[in-house]
Amino acid sequence: MIKVDNLHKSYGKLDVLKGINTSIKEGEVVAVIGPSGSGKSTFLRCLNLLEQPTEGQIWIKESNITDNKTNIMKVREHVGMVFQHFHLFPHKTVLDNLTYAPMKVKGLSKQEAQKQGRELLKKVGLADKEKQYPNKLSGGQKQRVAIARALAMNPDVMLFDEPTSALDPEMVKEVLAVMKDLVHTGMTMVIVTHEMGFAREVADRILFLDGGNLVEDAPPSEFFSSPKSKRAQDFLEKVL
Amino acid sequence: MTLKVVAVAAVIGIILGIILSLMKISRIKPLNWIADFYTSIFRGTPLVLQLMLIYFGSPQLFGVQIEAFEAAFLSFGLNSAAYISEVIRGGINAVDKGQREAALALGVPYSSMMISIILPQAFKNILPALMNEFITLTKESAIVTTIGLADIMRRSYIVGGDTYKFFEPILFAGLIYYVMVMILTVIGKLIEGRMKRSD
Ligand SMILES: Nc1ncnc2c1ncn2[C@@H]1O[C@H](COP(=O)(O)OP(=O)(O)O)[C@@H](O)[C@H]1O
Ligand SMILES: [Mg+2]
Numbered sequence: 001m002i003k004v005d006n007l008h009k010s011y012g013k014l015d016v017l018k019g020i021n022t023s024i025k026e027g028e029v030v031a032v033i034g035p036s037g038s039g040k041s042t043f044l045r046c047l048n049l050l051e052q053p054t055e056g057q058i059w060i061k062e063s064n065i066t067d068n069k070t071n072i073m074k075v076r077e078h079v080g081m082v083f084q085h086f087h088l089f090p091h092k093t094v095l096d097n098l099t100y101a102p103m104k105v106k107g108l109s110k111q112e113a114q115k116q117g118r119e120l121l122k123k124v125g126l127a128d129k130e131k132q133y134p135n136k137l138s139g140g141q142k143q144r145v146a147i148a149r150a151l152a153m154n155p156d157v158m159l160f161d162e163p164t165s166a167l168d169p170e171m172v173k174e175v176l177a178v179m180k181d182l183v184h185t186g187m188t189m190v191i192v193t194h195e196m197g198f199a200r201e202v203a204d205r206i207l208f209l210d211g212g213n214l215v216e217d218a219p220p221s222e223f224f225s226s227p228k229s230k231r232a233q234d235f236l237e238k239v240l
Numbered sequence: 241m242t243l244k245v246v247a248v249a250a251v252i253g254i255i256l257g258i259i260l261s262l263m264k265i266s267r268i269k270p271l272n273w274i275a276d277f278y279t280s281i282f283r284g285t286p287l288v289l290q291l292m293l294i295y296f297g298s299p300q301l302f303g304v305q306i307e308a309f310e311a312a313f314l315s316f317g318l319n320s321a322a323y324i325s326e327v328i329r330g331g332i333n334a335v336d337k338g339q340r341e342a343a344l345a346l347g348v349p350y351s352s353m354m355i356s357i358i359l360p361q362a363f364k365n366i367l368p369a370l371m372n373e374f375i376t377l378t379k380e381s382a383i384v385t386t387i388g389l390a391d392i393m394r395r396s397y398i399v400g401g402d403t404y405k406f407f408e409p410i411l412f413a414g415l416i417y418y419v420m421v422m423i424l425t426v427i428g429k430l431i432e433g434r435m436k437r438s439d
Contacts, residue, residue: 048345077347087342091360091438100356101346133438153346 001026001061001188002047002157008055009042016042018212019056024157024190029183031199031220032192034209035235040192043209044159047190048079061156077105080150084162086142088134094121094145095130098152106153113152120148124178140171144178151182158182160191196239200224208232242391243420245312246378252317253377257324262354264329275325282322288383291315295387308389312381320377327369331362364435371428375421382417392416 002024009017016039024030032040045051047058049065049072057066065075089097098117102108108116121127124144134142143163150158163179164172176198183189183202193199199206199220206223208216210231216223224240227233263275282290295311298304306314335358343353363370385394396413400406 050341050345073347073349076345079345081342081345083338083342085338087336087338089339089342089357091364091435101343101348104352104356105347105349135439150346 001028002190003059004047004056005058006056007043007046007053007058009039009046009051010054016212017046017053020209020214022207022214022217024188026188027186028204029187029189029202030191030205030207031203032190032207032209033194033196033199033235034215038209039212040209041161044081044161044190044192047157047159048076048081050081073105077153078156080153080155080158082143082146082150082158082160082163084166086134086139086146086166088142088146088149090134092133093130094126094132094134094137097134097145097149101149102152117148117152120151121145123181124148125174138171139167140174143167143171143175147175147178147182157188157190160189160193162192162194164193164195194239196224196236208235210235242378242381242384245309245316245381245384245389245391246374248313249316249320249377249381250374252313253320253324253373256317256321257328258359260321260325261328261332264325265332279322279325282319287315287319287380288386290319291383291387294318308384308387311387312384312389316377316381320373323373324370327366327373328359328362330369331366332358334365335361367428367432367435371424375424378420378424379417 004020004022007017007020008015020043032043034040042051046053047060053066057064059065060075060079063070063075065072088094089100092100095114095117098120099108099110099113102113102116103110118127118130121130124147126141126144126148129137129141129145134145137145147158147163160179164175167175172195176195179189179191179198180202191199191203201220203220206216206218206220207214208223208227208229208231210229215229216227216232218228223232224236227236260275260278263271266272291311294301294315295306295308298306298311339357339361340353343357348357381391382393384391385397388394392413396409397406399409403409
């Protein structure tokens with residue numbers, strides 16, 4: 001599904017990713033963890049080309065997205081992204097947030113887009129909010145709308161960049177619940193998170209990044225009970 | 241006449257202002273230079289000079305002598321585009337960077353992102369500044385008398401010249417300008433109120 005080969009990213013002299021190699025199978029749920037500044041967001045953002053890799057190659061499904069000939073827009077259609085700070089469109093209602101891209105990008109009719117949008121809102125438990133503007137919603141509700149908005153494009157992969165980090169503790173649960181539902185549908189997911197309990201519970205694999213290197217790649221049972229590297233041991237000691 | 245000049249100039253100003261502001265934020269350097277140069281020319285010289293240059297210089301510039309009315313809305317439009325482009329550029333930069341990323345991540349192309357995501361939010365923030373620009377334009381339009389256009393000011397001179405009483409006609413002209421500016425202000429507030437729905 002996703003194959004990452006020798007991925008480098010630098011900003012000027014600063015090497016943020018120093019040669020990441022990994023692959024992710026269809027339906028797999030991968031949690032990316034690591035200290036702040038280790039390059040987790042940058043890694044994720046390279047997967048939908050919000051950041052242009054400096055070196056290396058990335059394949060999603062059959063297409064090499066780092067090839068200049070590949071249409072970036074087409075790639076992004078198939079890769080959904082959820083941000084830490086939601087980034088809902090504040091001047092559009094909840095339902096319009098969900099229908100905008102499917103209509104504009106995929107050419108769905110308004111009726112089709114709205115029907116689909118309402119179904120998704122029901123799935124994330126916000127069917128009654130369709131006419132609201134985002135600023136009226138709580139953080140947890142905003143993030144659930146943001147997840148629904150990404151799903152409205154019917155993506156093959158969903159990327160999450162610390163989806164619960166900006167939320168008050170009591171709202172974290174509702175967002176994680178929606179994500180768990182998504183796991184059960186078989187969606188391929190890459191999740192940057194500090195929620196270790198959640199990662200342990202739902203992830204098939206843990207990727208541990210430190211200083212721009214992929215230091216460990218292991219199933220959660222292995223990673224959490226017997227991390228191989230010193231750096232992962234230190235990190236887990238701090239967060240657990 | 242004043243109203244017509246201001247209205248046409250405002251439309252030119254907004255459309256050209258949007259284009260210039262997009263050129264200014266573009267990654268293509270020559271576009272930045274052209275837009276910045278344009279702005280510095282129109283901000284760095286008096287409006288009355290631009291007006292006269294376009295009117296009296298039209299045979300050299302366009303190959304035909306244009307009407308005073310055309311010269312008026314052209315120079316005001318081109319001039320206010322320079323100011324408006326700065327206002328819009330500020331408005332675009334003030335929109336959260338995440339909005340752009342969210343749109344791009346959904347596969348929305350650049351042009352649609354600008355038109356339906358970024359610019360509406362930018363306009364909401366800059367509406368007061370934009371209204372100010374139009375109010376200034378309305379008042380400054382009085383200089384069209386210099387090229388002989390019969391606007392409010394000129395008519396009040398004419399009436400004054402006929403009756404040898406200048407105080408009342410000019411006071412009356414002032415009142416008309418004042419009413420026009422007040423109407424503009426009210427319209428601005430109404431649009432602002434409509435846009436606040438999403439807050
Ligand atoms: N646009 C940018 N320009 C320069 N440096 C950046 C940029 N984005 C991220 N960085 C740097 O890259 C490093 C990794 O950032 P990031 O991927 O956000 O880490 P994480 O998500 O793991 O906290 C940090 O040192 C950060 O300062
Ligand atoms: Mg991050």
